[in-house]
Amino acid sequence: MKIRNSRIARLPALVFSALIAVSAHQAQAQEVDDHQYTSEAIEAGLQVYTQQCALCHGPQGALVDGINLRIGQFRTVQSDADLRQVISEGAAQGRMPSFSLRADEMNGVIAYIRAGFDPEGEAVKIGDPIRGQALFEGEGQCADCHRVRGVGPRTAPDLSNIGSIRTPASLQRNLLDPATALLPINRPVRLVTRFEETIVGRRLNEDTYTVQVIDSQERLRSLKKIDLVSYEISDEPSKQPTTLSSDEVADVIGYLLTLRGLE
Amino acid sequence: MKLVSPIRILSISLVLCLAVTNAFAQAPYERILNSEDEPENWLTYNGGYKSQRYSQLDQITPENVSELKLQWTLQNQVFGAWQSNPIVVDGIMYVTERPNSVMAVDAITGRVFWKYRHVPAENALICCGANNRGVAVLDDKVFMGTLDARLVALDRITGNALWDVEVGDVDLAYSVTMAPLVVKDKVIVGVGGGEFGIRGYVAAYDADTGEEAWKTYTIPGPGEPNHDSWQGDDWEHGGAPVWITGSFDPDLNLTYWGVGNPGPDWNAGQRPGDNLYSDSVIALDADSGELKWYFQFTPNDAYDYDSVQVPVLADIVWRGTPRKIMMWANRNGYFYVLDRVTGEFLEGKPYLTVNWSSGLDENGRPIPTPQPEGMPTFPGNQGGTNWYPPSFSPRTELFYFSAWQDYATIYRAEESDYEPGRAFLGGGFSVLAPAPDAPTIGIGRTNPINNWTNEVGFASLKAMDPQTGEEVWSYDQFDVSDSGMLTTASDILFTGGREGYFHAIDARNGDLLWNVSLGGQIVMAPVTFSVDGVQYVSVISGHALSTFALPN
Numbered sequence: 001m002k003i004r005n006s007r008i009a010r011l012p013a014l015v016f017s018a019l020i021a022v023s024a025h026q027a028q029a030q031e032v033d034d035h036q037y038t039s040e041a042i043e044a045g046l047q048v049y050t051q052q053c054a055l056c057h058g059p060q061g062a063l064v065d066g067i068n069l070r071i072g073q074f075r076t077v078q079s080d081a082d083l084r085q086v087i088s089e090g091a092a093q094g095r096m097p098s099f100s101l102r103a104d105e106m107n108g109v110i111a112y113i114r115a116g117f118d119p120e121g122e123a124v125k126i127g128d129p130i131r132g133q134a135l136f137e138g139e140g141q142c143a144d145c146h147r148v149r150g151v152g153p154r155t156a157p158d159l160s161n162i163g164s165i166r167t168p169a170s171l172q173r174n175l176l177d178p179a180t181a182l183l184p185i186n187r188p189v190r191l192v193t194r195f196e197e198t199i200v201g202r203r204l205n206e207d208t209y210t211v212q213v214i215d216s217q218e219r220l221r222s223l224k225k226i227d228l229v230s231y232e233i234s235d236e237p238s239k240q241p242t243t244l245s246s247d248e249v250a251d252v253i254g255y256l257l258t259l260r261g262l263e
Numbered sequence: 264m265k266l267v268s269p270i271r272i273l274s275i276s277l278v279l280c281l282a283v284t285n286a287f288a289q290a291p292y293e294r295i296l297n298s299e300d301e302p303e304n305w306l307t308y309n310g311g312y313k314s315q316r317y318s319q320l321d322q323i324t325p326e327n328v329s330e331l332k333l334q335w336t337l338q339n340q341v342f343g344a345w346q347s348n349p350i351v352v353d354g355i356m357y358v359t360e361r362p363n364s365v366m367a368v369d370a371i372t373g374r375v376f377w378k379y380r381h382v383p384a385e386n387a388l389i390c391c392g393a394n395n396r397g398v399a400v401l402d403d404k405v406f407m408g409t410l411d412a413r414l415v416a417l418d419r420i421t422g423n424a425l426w427d428v429e430v431g432d433v434d435l436a437y438s439v440t441m442a443p444l445v446v447k448d449k450v451i452v453g454v455g456g457g458e459f460g461i462r463g464y465v466a467a468y469d470a471d472t473g474e475e476a477w478k479t480y481t482i483p484g485p486g487e488p489n490h491d492s493w494q495g496d497d498w499e500h501g502g503a504p505v506w507i508t509g510s511f512d513p514d515l516n517l518t519y520w521g522v523g524n525p526g527p528d529w530n531a532g533q534r535p536g537d538n539l540y541s542d543s544v545i546a547l548d549a550d551s552g553e554l555k556w557y558f559q560f561t562p563n564d565a566y567d568y569d570s571v572q573v574p575v576l577a578d579i580v581w582r583g584t585p586r587k588i589m590m591w592a593n594r595n596g597y598f599y600v601l602d603r604v605t606g607e608f609l610e611g612k613p614y615l616t617v618n619w620s621s622g623l624d625e626n627g628r629p630i631p632t633p634q635p636e637g638m639p640t641f642p643g644n645q646g647g648t649n650w651y652p653p654s655f656s657p658r659t660e661l662f663y664f665s666a667w668q669d670y671a672t673i674y675r676a677e678e679s680d681y682e683p684g685r686a687f688l689g690g691g692f693s694v695l696a697p698a699p700d701a702p703t704i705g706i707g708r709t710n711p712i713n714n715w716t717n718e719v720g721f722a723s724l725k726a727m728d729p730q731t732g733e734e735v736w737s738y739d740q741f742d743v744s745d746s747g748m749l750t751t752a753s754d755i756l757f758t759g760g761r762e763g764y765f766h767a768i769d770a771r772n773g774d775l776l777w778n779v780s781l782g783g784q785i786v787m788a789p790v791t792f793s794v795d796g797v798q799y800v801s802v803i804s805g806h807a808l809s810t811f812a813l814p815n
Contacts, residue, residue, distance in 0.1 A: 170700040183701045184716040205712045207762040208740040209778070 036172075037111030037123035041104075045112025048105045061117060070117045072168065072257070079126050079254050083110050114168065124168035125250040132255025135248050142252070145239070148259060154218045155202065156238065157186060163257040171253050175244070178237040188238050189213060191223060192230040199223070203233075290352050290400045290419075292447050296513060302752075303793040305351040308397050308442035309652060310749075310790065312511040313576040316654040318791045321753035322798035323813060328755060328767045329777040331811040334799065335373030337366075339806035344707045344786050348397040348442060348652075348747075349801055349808070351792040356801070357419075358808065359395045363409045367422060370801075371794055373810060377422030384411040388436040388684065390458035391706050396508070396787070397442035399450060401470050408439025408452045414468055416450075426473035430454060430466060436684045437461055442508045446518060446549045449476050453505025457523040457569065460500035460687035465509075465520055465545075467552060477552030481505060481522045481540045492537040500681040501534060502526030503541040507571040507650045512587065515604060517546045517555055519576070519589065523569035527689025530676040531565035538563055542570045544591065546606060556606035561595045561629065565674065566619055567644050567692075568595040575655050575662060576603060582730060590729050592653060592664045594646030597623065600729045612732040614725055615668050616641040636675075639695040643672035643720070645706065645743075652747035652788045654756070659770050661735055662727040663756055665744040670704070670720030671695040694719065704743055708761040708784045717741050722760055724748075726773060736773035740764075747788025749800070757800055759785025765802050765809075781809055 053061075053069075061069030076091070077083050084106060090098035101109065114123035136142045145156035162171070173181035185206075191199040191213070201215035211231070212222045225231065242249060290306060298306040302319035310316045323331065339345050341361045349358040349368075355376070356368040363381035368374070387393075387410040399406045404425060405417040412431035417424055430452055431437025436459030444451045449467040457463065463481040468474065481503040483490040493501060502525050509520040525534060525541035542561035545554055561568045575590045581600070589603040596617035600610040608627030618641045620629035634640050645667060653664035676690040694703035697718040704719050722744035726735045744760035751757075756770040761784040767777040783805010791800045801810040 167700065173699060181698055183714070184697045184718045185714045203716075205714070206716065206741055207713060208742075208760070208764065 036125065037107070037114060041108045041111040042115045042118075042123055043108075044104060045108030045110070045115075046117075048101065048109040049112050049117075052099060052101075053109065061113070069113050072114075072116075078258060079128055080110050080114070080250075081128070083113065116167070122169045122172075124172045124253060125246070126168055126257065127247060127250030127252075127254040129251070129254040129258045131248075132251035132253065135244060135252050136255055140242060140244055140248070140252055154214060155216060157202075159256065159259055161259060161261040163259040164261060166256075168253055168257065171256050172249065175242045175249050175252065177241060178239050179235075182237040186237075188234045188236070190230075190232045190234070191228055193223065193227050194229050195227070289402050291402055292445070295401070295445060302791075304353065305349065305790045305792050307350070307399065307444070308348050308508040309510065309573055312513065313655075314508075314510040314573045314652075315575060315577065315657070315750075316652055316748055316788055317656050317750045317752075319752045320791050320793055320798045321751060322793070323751065323755060323767075323791075323800065324753040325755060325767075325769055325776050327813055330813055331767075331777065331779075331800070332814050334371070334810045334812050336810075337368060337373045337375070337808040339808070342806070344392055344394065344784065345803045345806060345808075346392075346394045346396050346787050347803065348787050349790055349803075350398055350400055350442075351790065352400055352419075354794045356792075357398050357400060357405055359397055359407060361395065362393045363395055363407065363415075365398055365405060365407055365417060365422065367405075367419070370792060370799065370810070373808075379415075379417050379422045379424065381407070381409050381413075381415055381427075383409055384433050386684075387411040387433055387438060388459055389438055389440070389455070390686070394440045396440060399443040399445045401445040401448075401450070404470060406443045406445065406450045406470070408441060408443055410438050410440070412437040412439055412454060414439065414443065414450065414452055414473065416470070416473060428468060428473040428475075431456070431461070434684055435459070435461060440506050444508050444511065444518065445470065446511050449549070451509070451518060453481075453507075453509075453520060455504045455506040455523075457502040457504035457506075457526055458528060458686055458688060459684065460526050460681045461502060461504060462499060463503040463505055463522065465505050465518075465547060465552065477550075479545075479547055479552040479554060481520075481543075481545065483539065489537075489539040492539040494535050497534040497536075497538075500526060500687065501538060501541065502528075502687075503538070504569075505571070506569075507573060510574040510576050510589075511549060512576060512603060515546075515587070516549050517603070518549050519574035519603065520545050520547065521569070521571045521574060521591075523571050524564055524567045527679050527681075527687045528567045529565055529674050529692060530678065530689030531563045532676065533678060533689055534563070536563060542568055542595070544570060544574055544589070544601070544606075546603070558599075558601055558606045558608065558627065560591075560593045560597070560599070560627075564595075565633065565676065566595070566640060566672070568593070568646060569649070570594065571650050572648065573650075573652050574603075575653055577655050577657065577729070579657075579660060579729070581609070588729060590653075590655060590662045590727070592648050592662070592666070592725070592727065594642070594649055595619070595629070596642045596647035597629070598662075598727050598732055599627065600732060601627075610729075610732040614727065614734060615647050615666055615723070616671075617647070637673060639671035639673050641671045642667060643670045643694060644674075644692050645670070645704075649745065651745050651786075654748035654750045654788070656750040656754070656756075656770050658752065658754060659726075659750075660729070661770065662729055663748040663750065663758075663770070664725060664727075665746055665748070665758070665760075666723045666725050666737075667720050667743045668723040668739070669717075670743065707745070707786065708742065713742055713762075724756075724758060724768070724773075726770070738766075738768055738773045738775070745784070745786040749789045749791060751791060757789040757791070757802070759789070759802060759804065761785070763804050765789070765804065781805070781807065783807065 111123040367376040466478040504523040525538040543559040722740035746759035781804035789802040
């Protein structure tokens with residue numbers, strides 16, 4: 001059976017209503033640049049990091065116990081503002097000294113850290129998680145489909161642990177350009193069985209002969225492909241690019257990064 | 264009381280049978296040479312010197328295969344991919360387990376007679392899994408290569424070690440993962456270590472004493488022909504390992520071996536030249552090890568396209584003329600037909616998307632079309648296929664193997680210095696993903712959930728016609744497959760895949776006849792044998808070796 005059949009999204013009811021709501025905002029893909037530090041800043045940050053930070057944190061940013069700067073693992077820091085504060089004021093009873101950096105130097109070293117120490121990487125702005133949570137549950141309409149810590153629908157992936165399995169850049173892509181960021185396994189599917197049942201939902205697993213889905217009624221279903229008369233996988237994501245502003249997206253990312261499973 | 268006497272009678276008769284069996288349970292060279300005449304046994308890694316993995320057994324047919332019943336399961340005691348290929352001699356199965364254990368198993372019940380454990384040196388270095396792919400037998404001995412590059416001979420009845428010799432220097436990251444090949448009175452093995460800057464070779468040892476009989480390097484040294492396909496001292500640590508069991512043509516007295524990638528793997532610019540005999544098939548005299556001919560599939564390889572596939576031999580009428588041919592689905596994406604007397608290139612065509620080369624010239628040399636930096640190369644790093652054993656059925660005259668379709672890699676080359684016993688890779692790679700940060704595939708499968716999907720690549724079992732070099736039919740699976748192939752005289756093709764399904768497919772047309780979910784990845788070929796007139800088929804899935812037969 002040929003199983004790919006693109007652009008026929010019969011979206012689950014819940015997702016569909018969210019989509020209509022978003023569409024009403026005349027959603028358009030935003031420029032990624034608004035949400036990122038520039039490559040010049042990252043480059044400048046490399047200089048600063050090498051001269052000022054690498055001695056203690058090491059070239060890969062992992063020499064201080066409990067901290068891995070390159071992959072964004074900190075003791076207290078969440079947002080860029082937190083980073084700025086720790087660098088300029090010091091922390092950990094003086095074991096992290098304070099540094100008086102020029103604005104462009106400060107901007108650069110944060111960009112370098114957020115770019116994962118990759119001068120060609122993407123440095124993602126990370127905002128305030130408190131504001132981010134409000135946006136997630138309100139204007140951003142994320143909670144219309146996503147579940148967090150036991151609250152919300154299950155049709156879209158549960159995000160309770162998303163902060164520990166995705167990078168900031170990946171989260172940002174999902175908000176700004178969901179069509180290219182959507183993982184194949186999460187594409188909306190529509191199945192029609194030979195018993196004339198239509199199932200819409202999202203795949204959890206698949207092999208040559210079977211597919212496991214969570215359907216629009218939040219039921220776990222396992223289907224034999226031999227019992228399917230049609231199996232459509234949509235290339236279209238069940239969400240549109242966000243209409244939130246650059247700073248608001250940074251806030252949402254800040255919130256998502258705090259979601260690391262059970263507290 | 265009623266039950267007692269039949270059991271006693273049975274016991275006595277069993278003892279008598281065993282006594283008789285043992286008296287004849289030798290596996291001399293003549294039996295191995297004529298293994299096609301005794302399909303009740305599986306005497307070599309590839310089921311005979313032609314490496315066709317084709318059995319004359321035909322009790323299990325397309326009509327009754329769906330009645331197969333599980334007879335027994337042997338659980339592995341260690342974790343990791345179980346790539347071992349069982350050998351079966353007169354109702355006794357010899358199978359290895361990680362890291363380097365050998366078991367003698369009753370092929371009817373799955374109960375173990377003895378187990379030998381070799382503990383490899385702690386500094387043994389294996390790039391891609393602590394694998395052992397099985398043993399060889401000759402006379403009353405069993406032979407196993409080890410991860411710390413030794414060759415061990417065991418008593419086939421007691422499991423005790425008879426001799427244990429060094430094949431390579433473990434400190435320089437030499438290893439043996441393949442099942443040895445026995446020819447006449449010699450045990451032949453090759454060495455792994457292509458990711459660690461070894462200089463590969465094939466070596467033969469006296470089966471009685473373990474004394475080295477010959478050793479042929481896969482990279483020619485100064486003064487030898489084709490040494491000039493390397494520059495400077497690149498040849499000293501240029502890789503070219505041999506880690507898959509070869510084949511043998513007794514009429515030509517030639518053994519055939521697939522040779523692995525040159526090192527460092529991904530920086531071809533660091534080792535200018537064709538880098539012979541990396542990514543080649545070499546024909547070595549069985550008695551002396553002398554190189555008789557070679558054919559290189561991928562000169563100056565930048566993609567890790569080891570040519571460690573099994574050389575599959577057949578004597579067929581090829582385009583009107585009786586010929587001794589060799590069939591080869593290469594990791595580089597091309598399917599080849601060679602003349603195995605001379606190494607002459609007869610035919611070669613891509614069996615899937617290939618973009619590192621735009622085709623083969625009249626001598627079979629690829630026309631290189633390297634992709635720009637950052638762009639995907641097809642097939643990807645694990646290849647269009649790899650070491651998974653193919654099969655050739657003389658009945659259908661088709662060649663069967665597992666291919667990885669729609670799978671690509673983005674390579675990154677960088678300068679790297681050779682340090683003895685350290686990784687020597689020359690860069691890195693990433694697998695082409697359908698979305699940024701999407702999960703992809705690599706060596707083996709450890710996750711029961713396929714969240715990478717077929718968009719990263721999928722398995723295509725291909726049936727190739729050596730007359731045309733073209734695919735006749737294919738059978739796709741959702742995940743990729745590292746499974747080998749087995750064909751039988753009843754035109755059944757048995758194979759598996761990473762999803763853990765054991766499939767019986769019609770070898771003539773690719774129709775699925777029967778399958779069962781065994782749950783764990785199948786990363787070796789099934790084997791078949793018979794005892795007391797009953798045909799069995801055995802397959803390893805995950806950590807279990809399962810054996811099936813028809814109900815009585």
